Amino acid sequence: MVVATHRPSRVLIDEGAIFHNVQSAVNSLDAGSELFAVVKADAYGHGLVRVARVAVKAGARGFCVAVLDEALALREAGFTQPILVLGIVNPEYAGLAAAQQIAVPVAERTWLEAAAAHIASGDQLRVHLAVDSGMGRIGFTAKEDLQAAVAFMDAHAETFEFSGIFTHFASADSLNEDQFKRQAAMFNEFVAALPRRPRYVHVANTATSLWHRACHSNIVRFGVGIYGLNPSGREISTTPYALEPALSLKSELVLCKQVAAGATISYGATYHSAQAEYIGTVPMGYADGWLRRMQGFHVLVDGQQCEIVGRICMDQFMIRLPHAYPAGTEVVLVGKSGDQEITLQDVADYAETIHYEIACALSERLPRVSINSVQ
Numbered sequence: 001m002v003v004a005t006h007r008p009s010r011v012l013i014d015e016g017a018i019f020h021n022v023q024s025a026v027n028s029l030d031a032g033s034e035l036f037a038v039v040k041a042d043a044y045g046h047g048l049v050r051v052a053r054v055a056v057k058a059g060a061r062g063f064c065v066a067v068l069d070e071a072l073a074l075r076e077a078g079f080t081q082p083i084l085v086l087g088i089v090n091p092e093y094a095g096l097a098a099a100q101q102i103a104v105p106v107a108e109r110t111w112l113e114a115a116a117a118h119i120a121s122g123d124q125l126r127v128h129l130a131v132d133s134g135m136g137r138i139g140f141t142a143k144e145d146l147q148a149a150v151a152f153m154d155a156h157a158e159t160f161e162f163s164g165i166f167t168h169f170a171s172a173d174s175l176n177e178d179q180f181k182r183q184a185a186m187f188n189e190f191v192a193a194l195p196r197r198p199r200y201v202h203v204a205n206t207a208t209s210l211w212h213r214a215c216h217s218n219i220v221r222f223g224v225g226i227y228g229l230n231p232s233g234r235e236i237s238t239t240p241y242a243l244e245p246a247l248s249l250k251s252e253l254v255l256c257k258q259v260a261a262g263a264t265i266s267y268g269a270t271y272h273s274a275q276a277e278y279i280g281t282v283p284m285g286y287a288d289g290w291l292r293r294m295q296g297f298h299v300l301v302d303g304q305q306c307e308i309v310g311r312i313c314m315d316q317f318m319i320r321l322p323h324a325y326p327a328g329t330e331v332v333l334v335g336k337s338g339d340q341e342i343t344l345q346d347v348a349d350y351a352e353t354i355h356y357e358i359a360c361a362l363s364e365r366l367p368r369v370s371i372n373s374v375q
């Protein structure tokens, strides 16, 4: 996608905040545990390579990504740390993963059988067996099948390395711990049924690392916390260390005009000015990931909340200003202005979703610019 560098709209990424968040999580690890930085989906919209580099400086020892291409992008950028793909990879690409020392999750013995033919002799594929303890997404649900997969890898030890076992919690971010406890108990049983413990045993996402002591694991898959976001949204407000939001979203007015009473604004003419009003135009829209449903929300100009009036267009939207401002005046969509602040959580609340989705939706057209660079 074309990146709009000749437009004032941009995503600012605070590298110092990322460093702080990762370092705080590393400092709170149990002895013998390592932090793997989850940088899938372009590091939750924050920029894959930038975040990976800062995370390593702050003590991350490996990476998790969602798809093989993200792992390959990290290798291409020169990262030599362990990388685990979290989603099922087509067995056809097992050879590619093996050659690049990229670990993959496996949820079926038949996957191993299909993959074996694609792995060059001399290469070994690192496998993390997934246990579905209640997420219902990927993983073994029967101990016998898990054991059969280990037996298959042992019988083809030149091709496969049984490198890890893991599970994923569906509700580690919830005050109610029933589901969490059920899943932890099941996972521990599955680990106990193994002929031996692999190098990596892991269960913890950010929420688990913040609020639970669970299982004898030795990697934390630290995701949303890197970016300074609370995985529970507003449900659990206390965290063992401060999370510093890394992302802000800024633009500038490209136009400010006075309209007469009764003027209509944007598609569908859903907004009518009640009186003579100042209307500003902001060069960002739903194609940038500023969702159409943000109509009626507000942005910050000069430390004041200004309502978004009329429908969000693909590339522009309009706001009502208290008085005239020149083109080039800063508009804050996420971040601070004066003593006001809009967080990704505020945006998510208005959009009736979670901050993860808002961050990931910010499109590639928006340039990512580092601030407080970590050298």
Ligand SMILES: *Cc1c(COP(=O)(O)O)cnc(C)c1O
Pocket: 038, 086, 168, 204, 205, 206, 207, 221, 222, 223, 224, 225, 231
């Ligand atoms: C995305 C993901 C994580 C990271 O989750 P956060 O809530 O962002 O910490 C960890 N593990 C798995 C399997 C995931 O898919």
